Amino acid sequence: MNQPHPPQDGPGEPPEDLPRVDRSYPVPGPGEDRPGEPADESAVDEPPADEHPADPDVTATTLTRPPLSPAARVLLDRSRAGLLHAAAARTCSERYIAAHMAALRAAAAVLAVKGRPGSRGGPRSVWDVLPRIAPEMGEWASFFAATASRRAAVEAGRGDAITAREADDLLRDAEAFHHVVEASFGLPHQQVLPGAFPTCN
DSSP: OOOOOOOOSSOOOOOTTSOOOOOOOOOOOOOOOOOOOOOOGOOOOOOOOOOOOOOOTTTHHHHHSOOHHHHHHHHHHHHHHHHHHHHHOOSHHHHHHHHHHHHHHHHHHHHHHHHOOOOSSSSHHHHHHHHHGGGGGHHHHHHHHHHHHHHHHHHTOOSSOOOOHHHHHHHHHHHHHHHHHHHHHTOOOOOOSSSOOOOOO
């Protein structure tokens, strides 16, 4: 969330001709390529650079955290809604698909904040890009990339049927990843799923 910028040299707003300071983190070096499906959520506009107020009480952790853009907030809201939709689903296939999409939108929120590195060869999956800009989420990216082909098969009506155990496990994993993303933005932990949800079949 953008914070108001306190004046530095007295009352009033800072002169408009002062350059804005870009304190967003540079993109980390490329990681190992991982397979994944193309997804619309991966195409997220990079947020504008933002300033941090010169406040001595601001911690170093806050200063190193990129600002949370409106696009990222929308994607997080969609991720949360997707988790709730998955929990309410009565079929295991619907629960599996909705849970995976919720995780995809949470990952897209990270891209909306940190930006996407330039790449050759056209659009890439969110799960390919995520480890490049957030290496600490590399294992999550590998996991959801591996389950993406299963989700695609379910959507196409192909492959083995999804069991209740598989659907419930993916839903809990998607919720855990959602919280990892929220924590990376410095947001407080907010429980999404109820303690129990209807059994799917």
